[in-house]
Amino acid sequence: MGIERPPSVDRLARSLTSSGLPHAICVEVAREAIESQRVDDAQLMARQRSRQMLRPVINATGTLLHTNLGRAPLGIESSARYANVELDLATGERGSRQRTIAGTVALAAGAEDALVVNNCASALMLVLAALAPGRGAAVSRGELVEIGGAFRVPDVMRQSGAQLIEVGTTNRTRRKDFEAAIDVADVALVLSVHQSNYKITGFSEQTPVSELATLGVPVVADIGSGLLDAACPWLDGPPPPWLADEPAARQTLEAGADLVIFSGDKLLGGPQAGIIAGRRDLVEACGRHPLARALRPGGLVLEALQQTMLKYIARDGASIPFWRMASEPVETLRTRAEGIVASIGSGEMPTVVTVDTDAVPGGGTLPGRTIPSCGVAISANIMDHLRNGDIPIVARMQDGRTICDLRTVDPADDELLGGRIGEALGQPR
Numbered sequence: 001m002g003i004e005r006p007p008s009v010d011r012l013a014r015s016l017t018s019s020g021l022p023h024a025i026c027v028e029v030a031r032e033a034i035e036s037q038r039v040d041d042a043q044l045m046a047r048q049r050s051r052q053m054l055r056p057v058i059n060a061t062g063t064l065l066h067t068n069l070g071r072a073p074l075g076i077e078s079s080a081r082y083a084n085v086e087l088d089l090a091t092g093e094r095g096s097r098q099r100t101i102a103g104t105v106a107l108a109a110g111a112e113d114a115l116v117v118n119n120c121a122s123a124l125m126l127v128l129a130a131l132a133p134g135r136g137a138a139v140s141r142g143e144l145v146e147i148g149g150a151f152r153v154p155d156v157m158r159q160s161g162a163q164l165i166e167v168g169t170t171n172r173t174r175r176k177d178f179e180a181a182i183d184v185a186d187v188a189l190v191l192s193v194h195q196s197n198y199k200i201t202g203f204s205e206q207t208p209v210s211e212l213a214t215l216g217v218p219v220v221a222d223i224g225s226g227l228l229d230a231a232c233p234w235l236d237g238p239p240p241p242w243l244a245d246e247p248a249a250r251q252t253l254e255a256g257a258d259l260v261i262f263s264g265d266k267l268l269g270g271p272q273a274g275i276i277a278g279r280r281d282l283v284e285a286c287g288r289h290p291l292a293r294a295l296r297p298g299g300l301v302l303e304a305l306q307q308t309m310l311k312y313i314a315r316d317g318a319s320i321p322f323w324r325m326a327s328e329p330v331e332t333l334r335t336r337a338e339g340i341v342a343s344i345g346s347g348e349m350p351t352v353v354t355v356d357t358d359a360v361p362g363g364g365t366l367p368g369r370t371i372p373s374c375g376v377a378i379s380a381n382i383m384d385h386l387r388n389g390d391i392p393i394v395a396r397m398q399d400g401r402t403i404c405d406l407r408t409v410d411p412a413d414d415e416l417l418g419g420r421i422g423e424a425l426g427q428p429r
């Protein structure tokens, strides 16, 4: 009996083309399968490799801004054409990639001027580097927050070259604490950071921006989530109750902040970006700093952000996917859930039923706030099956049941979702 020889890498790679992966990656997978003596698993390994690629995902978790799923859903159109990223079409001369977008962002936020960078973390970095190099930036001890693992305010400040001046106490910081700091230290600016993902309750007090604005040094407010206007004029009704006291760009500037900074992909519902908006001279100082070049976004982001901002200016929240999903009436979601349950047909085990749920804004915003929602509950764990399709569906488990919350699902995907649930329960497609 001869020892079976492993197949050639090339032949095995060729047998993997149905995975849709380019040949060079099939070769890598084939080589790995042969080296680890898992030739029989090569197809599976190729499928796994293909699944690790970035792809559209259906979010049935009920978390609107899901950090693992890229935060805000983006429904933008893009073409294969070039864009006038740095061309002034009026003169044919080289233009500024920031100028047009700045006007649109500034108008939407009620600011004098604006600058766009890659995310809110880089916005904070740039503001500190440009406005407080080697000087002090005063922050309340109650606002030295960590947001999403790697973003810690004290660390960003250290990297920026600004000197952190801690003011007040963890639970209470008053205007006079800032005043005292300004008396003894070289304070270039006061930084107010929204606590975003946690709350201090009980005997606590933070100094409002309106009081910080009377200290005589520039006030920079990191409001984080990018709510543009507390009145939500882009919605048909009043602001939803789950927004409660979330700080908004327009009102923070009106209260006297010299600059606000915020994310593009949280409550703004746009692409990943960081926005610096406010006083023109300060925005311009940020734009002149060498870091601005390193942190500048590409044309794809600018185009997506512009589309989002124009929808705000047109007061058309229904065409911003985040706001459309967040403000869908729960009755509509229930009707959709009933349709999905009916399409599957239930009765035997496991059961499929309509369920009332709590959706959440997510993305490190609005801790503890929920949005009434509705979905489909399956009395079994079918999470793996849902996740392992061409268009993966991410749901969540609760009390041993798989919950598919419809608030974060595009209605156009209901049929696919119903089909995949039926499939998981052994029904023919």
Ligand SMILES: *Cc1c(COP(=O)(O)O)cnc(C)c1O
Pocket (backbone or CB within 6 Å): 119, 120, 121, 122, 147, 151, 193, 194, 195, 196, 197, 222, 223, 224, 225, 262, 263, 264, 273, 274, 364
């Ligand atoms: C989320 C958040 C950030 C970080 O924003 P990124 O866009 O993720 O960099 C910074 N500050 C506050 C207050 C936040 O809520």
